Amino acid sequence: MEHKNEQPNEAQGHHISSYKEHFSTLAALLLLTVLTVAVSVFGADLRSLSVATALLIATIKALVVAYYFMHLKYEHKLYRWLLLVVVLLFVLFLVVTSIEYLNR
Amino acid sequence: MTTATTDLNFFQVKRGLFSWIFSIDHKRIGLLYLYSLMTFFLVGVTLGVLMRLELLNPGKDIMEAQTYNQVFTLHGVIMIFLFIIPSIPAVFGNFFLPIMLGTDDVSFPRLNLLSWWIYIIGSIMALSTLVFGDGPADTGWTFYVPFSVNTTTNVTMSVLAAFVLGFSSILTGLNFIVTIHRLRAPGMSFMKMPLFAWSLYATSWIQLLATPIIGITLMMIVAERFFGVGLFDPSIGGDPILYQHLFWIYSHPAVYIMALPAFGIISELLPTFSQRTIFGYTAIAFSSLAIAFVGYFVWGHHMFTSGMSGTGRIVFSIMTFLVAIPTAIKVFNWVATLYKGSINVQPPLLYALAFIFLFSIGGLSGLVLGALATDIHLHDTYFVVGHFHYVMFGGTGFAFFGALHYWFPKIWGKMYNITVANIAFVIFFIGFNVLYFPMLVVGLMGMPRRYYDYLPEFHIPNMISTFGSWILVTGLLLMLGNLVAGLFNGKKTGRNPWNSISLEWQTPSPPPLANFDKLPELPEGGPYNYKND
Ligand SMILES: [Cu+2]
Numbered sequence: 001m002e003h004k005n006e007q008p009n010e011a012q013g014h015h016i017s018s019y020k021e022h023f024s025t026l027a028a029l030l031l032l033t034v035l036t037v038a039v040s041v042f043g044a045d046l047r048s049l050s051v052a053t054a055l056l057i058a059t060i061k062a063l064v065v066a067y068y069f070m071h072l073k074y075e076h077k078l079y080r081w082l083l084l085v086v087v088l089l090f091v092l093f094l095v096v097t098s099i100e101y102l103n104r
Numbered sequence: 105m106t107t108a109t110t111d112l113n114f115f116q117v118k119r120g121l122f123s124w125i126f127s128i129d130h131k132r133i134g135l136l137y138l139y140s141l142m143t144f145f146l147v148g149v150t151l152g153v154l155m156r157l158e159l160l161n162p163g164k165d166i167m168e169a170q171t172y173n174q175v176f177t178l179h180g181v182i183m184i185f186l187f188i189i190p191s192i193p194a195v196f197g198n199f200f201l202p203i204m205l206g207t208d209d210v211s212f213p214r215l216n217l218l219s220w221w222i223y224i225i226g227s228i229m230a231l232s233t234l235v236f237g238d239g240p241a242d243t244g245w246t247f248y249v250p251f252s253v254n255t256t257t258n259v260t261m262s263v264l265a266a267f268v269l270g271f272s273s274i275l276t277g278l279n280f281i282v283t284i285h286r287l288r289a290p291g292m293s294f295m296k297m298p299l300f301a302w303s304l305y306a307t308s309w310i311q312l313l314a315t316p317i318i319g320i321t322l323m324m325i326v327a328e329r330f331f332g333v334g335l336f337d338p339s340i341g342g343d344p345i346l347y348q349h350l351f352w353i354y355s356h357p358a359v360y361i362m363a364l365p366a367f368g369i370i371s372e373l374l375p376t377f378s379q380r381t382i383f384g385y386t387a388i389a390f391s392s393l394a395i396a397f398v399g400y401f402v403w404g405h406h407m408f409t410s411g412m413s414g415t416g417r418i419v420f421s422i423m424t425f426l427v428a429i430p431t432a433i434k435v436f437n438w439v440a441t442l443y444k445g446s447i448n449v450q451p452p453l454l455y456a457l458a459f460i461f462l463f464s465i466g467g468l469s470g471l472v473l474g475a476l477a478t479d480i481h482l483h484d485t486y487f488v489v490g491h492f493h494y495v496m497f498g499g500t501g502f503a504f505f506g507a508l509h510y511w512f513p514k515i516w517g518k519m520y521n522i523t524v525a526n527i528a529f530v531i532f533f534i535g536f537n538v539l540y541f542p543m544l545v546v547g548l549m550g551m552p553r554r555y556y557d558y559l560p561e562f563h564i565p566n567m568i569s570t571f572g573s574w575i576l577v578t579g580l581l582l583m584l585g586n587l588v589a590g591l592f593n594g595k596k597t598g599r600n601p602w603n604s605i606s607l608e609w610q611t612p613s614p615p616p617l618a619n620f621d622k623l624p625e626l627p628e629g630g631p632y633n634y635k636n637d
Pocket of ligand 1: 403
């Protein structure tokens with residue numbers, strides 16, 4: 001009977017990124033870093049949202065790195081699902097811990 | 105699947121030390137793990153016996169209080185990180201998973217070898233705490249802050265050792281997941297897979313997804329010790345309970361890393377020795393996944409008295425009770441498997457039956473601890489120590505030794521002395537209960553755990569417990585001695601001494617390098633379809 005092939009052959013789709021893509025990714029990351037600094041210096045009136053803002057920007061940066069530098073965009077869908085599962089698990093940990101912390 | 109080109113078994117194809125420590129054969133790596141694990145296990149047992157000796161009478165018997173703190177910490181670190189967490193997957197998983205799936209190796213043989221090397225490096229790091237500075241950590245294996253940040257003992261090295269050992273665990277898990285997905289024999293669908301493989305599959309996902317959390321948590325201790333970052337220290341804005349959250353987010357699922365493979369072993373032993381189909385294959389398979397999933401969200405039950413919020417406590421208590429459901433499903437299915445079977449009482453079956461009995465005591469005492477009101481009284485008493493020894497040693501330990509007796513003739517092609525094995529089992533089992541049952545009692549009486557000294561009213565149960573440790577060690581030495589004797593003078597066995605229909609019994613004992621000398625035949629109607637049903 002069949003040997004299940006749940007993933008495509010790695011050799012088929014090896015994406016080679018262009019310089020243009022690399023540099024625009026770098027530019028985006030640098031821009032987001034500048035934004036983080038700017039928010040922390042000038043964004044004093046964000047108050048309790050300052051942590052949330054910093055985390056949001058950091059998350060966007062992580063996604064950009066995963067998608068372009070780490071080639072998630074060009075890989076089989078399975079890898080995106082796996083990342084999603086792990087992120088969901090992490091969010092669940094945060095939610096459960098926060099339920100405890102916020103009710104203390 | 106290729107057929108072997110030679111009659112040599114995997115022991116004979118190559119000889120010499122290097123052919124072992126650089127071997128990428130999953131069978132040899134499994135045995136490397138076995139030998140190293142047993143060495144560390146015996147070190148851990150020795151430390152445990154010394155602790156029991158100290159507790160024989162109130163006051164000082166053989167060691168100082170500080171030494172005692174270090175001994176129980178090292179005992180915990182060795183038994184948890186060096187023995188139980190790797191135990192069944194690293195030894196029997198490595199050796200038998202590929203054979204039971206009908207393939208010739210794991211997906212990544214080199215990663216497999218690397219995981220053993222990482223394990224050895226981590227183990228040496230853990231034991232090195234003995235010889236430099238102020239000696240081994242005195243924090244308990246849980247490394248709770250703030251004490252672990254302040255103590256001058258070698259916490260940093262112990263924590264780094266656990267960090268390194270985590271990588272070994274992750275690599276084994278990753279390897280098994282890919283092997284199970286990609287290398288099953290043609291015709292073996294997931295629902296025709298042996299239950300041992302199912303349990304390793306669930307375990308591997310926990311290893312892969314939970315272990316990184318302990319890694320990062322332990323690094324936070326190091327950061328706190330060296331740089332005073334203020335993650336856990338309230339005086340500089342940290343939260344000590346945050347440490348406990350992070351630690352138990354891994355360490356509770358780790359309980360299932362230890363327990364699930366043991367469940368898998370029992371699901372293999374019972375059908376073989378009752379010559380009968382496993383009762384409720386699907387329920388057993390999926391309850392492993394359910395335990396793995398729900399087990400992620402119960403960690404707070406270790407923190408009921410730590411100053412957690414009331415809501416948090418209720419949520420964690422309810423979730424804890426939920427885990428009991430899939431666990432009980434397994435226990436009932438196992439017992440039902442025995443019903444009307446043609447039972448063949450052999451040493452492995454004895455260990456499996458002892459497992460069900462001891463694990464039930466361990467599991468039920470766990471419910472007492474998972475209930476909020478009773479936990480207030482029992483938290484940090486000897487009841488907890490009794491409980492987790494029943495679960496970990498009575499459960500996983502007995503399954504490990506059951507598996508060793510079961511697969512011994514397959515691995516070495518020889519049979520140990522069955523009578524001696526039975527006698528050793530009886531002594532071992534009695535010693536176990538004499539050692540740990542008094543702990544449950546003395547815990548109910550209120551004796552706190554991890555204390556060097558105790559009140560006179562706790563004397564008698566402590567004495568009984570220490571006597572028990574001597575009985576247990578006698579049984580253990582007899583059992584191991586018998587196995588070692590079997591290794592040298594045991595009678596040769598054929599392919600299938602237990603009359604099992606599982607794939608590993610179709611190949612010669614010991615198996616050839618490529619695992620099978622002829623194409624393995626999948627049993628018709630599933631992996632446990634014994635004819636006499
Ligand atoms: Cu737990």
